[in-house]
Amino acid sequence: MELTDYLRVLRKYWVLIVALVLVGVATAAAYSLAKTPEYSSSAKVFVSTQSSDNVSDLTQGNTYSQQRVKTYVNLVSTPIVLQPVIAALELNITAGQLGGQVSAVATPDTTIIQITATSEDPVLAAELANTTAESLTGVVAKIESTDDGATSPVKLTRVQEANVPTTPGSPNVPLNLALGVLVGLALGIAFAVLRETLDTRIRNERDIEGLTEIPIMGGIAFDPKAKQRPLIVQADPKSPRAESFRSLRTNLQFLDVSDQPRSYVVTSSIQSEGKSTTAANLAIALSDAGHRVIIIDADLRRPKLATYFDIEGAVGLSDVLIRRATLEDTMQPWGRGALTVLPAGAIPPNPSELLGSSVMQKLISGLEKQFDYVLIDAPPLLPVTDGALLARHTGGALVVVAAGRTHKNQLKGALEALVHVNASVAGLVMTMVPTKGPDAYGYARYGYGAGYGYAEDVKA
Known part of the structure; x- marks a missing residue:
């Protein structure tokens, strides 16, 4: 990162x-x-050795004292020093317990030992430090004495008494x-x-750019009211979300610089990514620009376009494919006449076979000659193969990617599914993009639903 x-x-x-x-x-x-507040108090003891006024003897004595200081520091926590303290202060604790309250350190490059005692009682803390310093002085004088009873060459002098602390040192x-x-x-x-x-979900355009070089055609901003007004281009044409679909229309028109068919499959990796509303609003935006557009609901498992456009959807694409109805009888004009809608019709038991048939291929070829744009709303690519089969016979697929919902491996798998059938990808469309925050892109949203199956099994 x-x-x-x-x-x-x-x-x-x-x-x-x-x-x-x-x-x-x-x-x-x-x-x-x-x-509980604890008080700390310290006393200092100076360690010296008896020596002559000779410079060499003084140096040796000072070095000897510094070496002995390390021993005396460790001696402070032993029972030989602490037991007299317990007796003098009449404490009802053991030497080991007192050792946890008393510590000693040697000041670097000196012969001074600092003895610190801690207690919940500030007076006791000072008494412990002073009494321990006094006990150490006596113990050292005793153990450093020679066998013949001569005075110890080492002398400990308390140079600083512990005072009663006024403020606690802990906490x-x-x-x-x-x-x-x-x-x-x-x-x-x-x-x-x-x-x-660890988050593998796609949240912004950088995540997509790290997976594929396929261009991002645009983004549709998150709209909490998208379910109440799916056809935002018609319901509120001046809204920022409607403008984003017109931007998508403009970017799509830049792809049409060659003589390739202007037919596109609008699909996604998984359900609930907003592919149906993207296809519907893009179709309206194209027709508003004066293009002759037909949008086909090829989601024969869970059709939605008839509901969105508020048209009769009982007869449609499936009926045309099995020759139960003609194309002219099932196509329905919508709006000001430049947009034509072909609903899904009856739900068949074999949608993949119908959409991958030669009849469907001929249908797309015929519509490409009649209309400027042919948009096909297809099922998601990962649950079923319908979208990939359709994309193979069109000018390309527009893959919808929902920000914060689609995982990177899902998009990767969807694109691989298109590659396996030699279908081209015209571009990616981001939906549900947040309008605020670090992942804001500036566009819109809509979902596909809670599950994916046949219309009878899932609420519209």
Whole structure:
């Protein structure tokens, strides 16, 4: 991922990131409030050795003292030092428990030992530090004494007494809150990046460009009222969504610079991607531009165009293919007369065989001579083979891709299905594109439904 991708992820998941930051702050605050305050107090002990005024002896003595300091630091946590402290302060704890409250460190490059004690009682914390320093002084004097009873060459002097602390050293509320912010921010960013990386759905044009070089003909913006007004070009011709279909019409016209047939199959990878409304609105936009257009409902499993155009759909394409009705009897003019609709007709038991027959091929060839544009609304490519069979006999397929719904492997599989039958892809049309946010493209939406099957099994 590039820097721009990370910025897009942050913009896309900023609510999640802020929520996790707030959770981190709340957790840190709750921990700080629940934790009992502890006070810390420190005493310092100076370690020295008896030596002559000779410079060499002084240097050796100082080096010896620094070496012994490391030993005395470890000696602080032993029972020989802590037991006298327990006895002196009349504590009802063991040396091991007291060792958890008392610690010692050596100041680098010095012979000073700092003894720190912590307790919920600030007075006790100071007493523990001072008493431990006193006990260490006595223990060192005792164990460093020579066998003949001579005075120990090492001397410990308490140079700083522990004072009673006025403020607790733990919990450190500002530090805890800062850590809560950092941890929440890190988790939020990590989760956002991981979710974006694992998300295989197509959300923007960059995702499509990473899969195929097939051009994107346009995009249709998300419209929450699309189901109530599927024919937006007719219902609200001045709306931005209607304008997007006119932009799609313009881009489609640029493909017609050669003598290839102006017949296109409008299909998709899966159901609910908005292929039927895309085909219907594109047909209206083309007819509004003065072109003679026929739109055919070749979705013989789940036809919708008759409902969208509010026409009689009992007799249509299936009846023509089995020669139960003529083409002239089933085609119905719509609007101002430049658009003709051929509904699906009766639902047959063998739609793939009918759509792949030579009769269907001759029908398309004949309509290409009568109309400027022939648009065929075909079923999705992955559930059934109908769309691929039809695309082979037309000028190309317009594959609808729903942003946020279609997965990358689904689009890839749909395009491969067209390649396997030697069908060309005229272009891709993005639908359901968000109008705001990092994935905004600037166009519209409509869905295919909750399932895919025959009309009798699925609600229209």
